[in-house]
Amino acid sequence: MKEAKRVEDTVTEQAYLIMHRHINGYGRLFGGQLMQWIDGMAAIVSKRYAETEVTTAAIDNLNFRGGAYLNDTIVLIGRVTYVGHTSVEVRVDTYVEELNGERRMINRAYIVMVAIDQDEQPVQVPRLVIETEAQKAEWEGGKRRYALRKKRRREGF
DSSP states (O other): OOOOEEGGGGOEEEEEEOOGGGBOTTSBBOHHHHHHHHHHHHHHHHHHHHTSEEEEEEEEEEEEOSOOBTTOEEEEEEEEEEEOSSEEEEEEEEEEEOTTSOEEEEEEEEEEEEEEOTTSOBOOOOOEEOOSHHHHHHHHHHHHHHHHHHHHHHTTO
16 A cells, blocks of 8 residues: 655646637637636646546536736646545636736536556555645545535536
8 A cells, every 4th residue: 555645745836928819709718618618737746646647537516716917927736635445536726816916716626536456446556645734624625525426426417
C-alpha cells in the first residue's frame, strides 16, 4: 500500500491568459473551456496523488459565480479533499487574478477521479492525512457527496 499523503502536499496551481479562442458569443470565458481546464487540473492533482493513471468518474459540482473576459488571467487551484478506496475527489477553485495580484473567485468544482492500472482497472489510492479543521470539514463534505452520488446511481441518475 502506498504511503498516506497530506492535503497540503496535493495543492497545485495553474494560470491561463484568456485569449479570443476562449471567448463565447457574449464576450465571456466559454464555460466549456473552463470545464476542460478544471478537468485537466483534477487529472494532474489526482495522478500525482495516486501515483498512477486516472480517469474522470464524475463532475460532482460546478458552480459558476462570476465571469471572466479577454486578457484576464485565470488561476486554478486544485487539492484533494476526500478519497475512497480507488477514487480521489479534487476541489478546483478558479479565480480571476487582477493586475495587483488580488484574486476573485469565479468557480468552484468537485471532480471525482478513479485511479486505474495499465488494464484500466481501478486500483487502491493512498490514505489522506487530515490536519486542520478546514480539511476535516472538506472531508465530511466529501463523505456526504460520495453518499449522494451512490444514491443517485441507485436511482438511475
